[in-house]
Amino acid sequence: MSSSPTAPTSTTGSSTSSPSEERTALIACGAIAQPCATIVARRGWPVEVHPLPPLLHNQPQEIAGEVRALARRLRPSYARVVVGYADCGTYGALDAVCDELGLARLPGLHCYDVYAGADRIERFFEDQPGTYLLTDFLVRSFARTVERELGLDRWPELREDYFGHYTRVVWLAQEPDDELRRLAAAASDRIGLPLTVVETGNARLESALEALLR
């Protein structure tokens, strides 16, 4: 992925003037690593982002172990390591690793909570339990992270098994542009559900990161 041409001078890169001993490593889920890196660059924080594969979400029992291994590998080279994951379906296993290694993580159950706020997400599910959430990342990668992972590319007839009880898609739009809007509409279409767009921006993610790095 190319770096933003408008990125400020104080980037996260390999600036020799600040040895990594004074820097922080942010272990981030691949599904949020890009907006994290953008925020870090814009704010000029001495942080390097280390993404883990986003598809770990479909094997959530592996997330805690992967974070643990990477944190141990990064620790000698950084002043601090923090975790850019919410609970993410680890059902507490990630918290156990964070406790063990003294790491902080993002708040909430999922990145959806981080983008929109936990109360708001709860309200979406209260209004319609059959709500399926998308983020910019999921919209962009829908064919790979949703359709292929769920086997809908090979067995389209499974659509009913997965989404038969769902009533709508809610896209938590962070940086919606025409292209993303088109992709979100196409994604909802392919699973046969109406689309609601809720513009969340990245402000909550930014405050959550700020709190994490403080």
Place this chain on the structure above:
Amino acid sequence: MTPQEILQGLYDETLVGNAPRVLELTEEGLSNAMEPQTLLFDALIPSLEEVGARFERGDFFVPEMLIAGRAMAGAMERLRPLLAETGVATVGKFLMGTVKGDVHDIGKNLVNIMLEGAGFEVIDLGVQVAPEKFVAAIEEHQPDIVGFSAFLTTTMPMFKANINALEKAGLRNEVVVMVGGAPVTQEYADAVGADGYAADASACVKRAKALLDARRTKVPA
């Protein structure tokens, strides 16, 4: 085809989720005078158990499991009336549902298939089942066991809500309560006061049978 070849074929084709072929082989077995139970216990169930084991090992993911489940369910449709005719008493009545607020149901549906294969009469209330609905269905169907399935951290507390509703309706001692779903653990099941928990479909069948045996020896019918 020899009976052995038919059983092997059923096992292999269920494993890869080839539903049309599984149905053909089921027909072929029946027209060769093979017992429905033989097809079920010597091919279909072992195959779905292997599917579960591969899922546990990470060799299969959800879609592979779903298409295998579908193939087995297709054969079950064909075998169900025949199994009923054989007059074998059902092992027990199992009422199942995904709790209120939750619409994940893949795991629940697989458990249902295995329970049915093992001789349970299964009544599936579907997804988003509210406590009142569980209570009404228990009164109506008088099941031996009621199963609650939940997949989200935010919906697991419904187990407790359901159990409270059963207590309030004076039904708690009438049924065995089992709970399950990806986030559930034995500790959690104990904490909410369920009678049983199982991590997967095969384990659920074993546990359900054991719980009923224990209950039947305790309370003679």
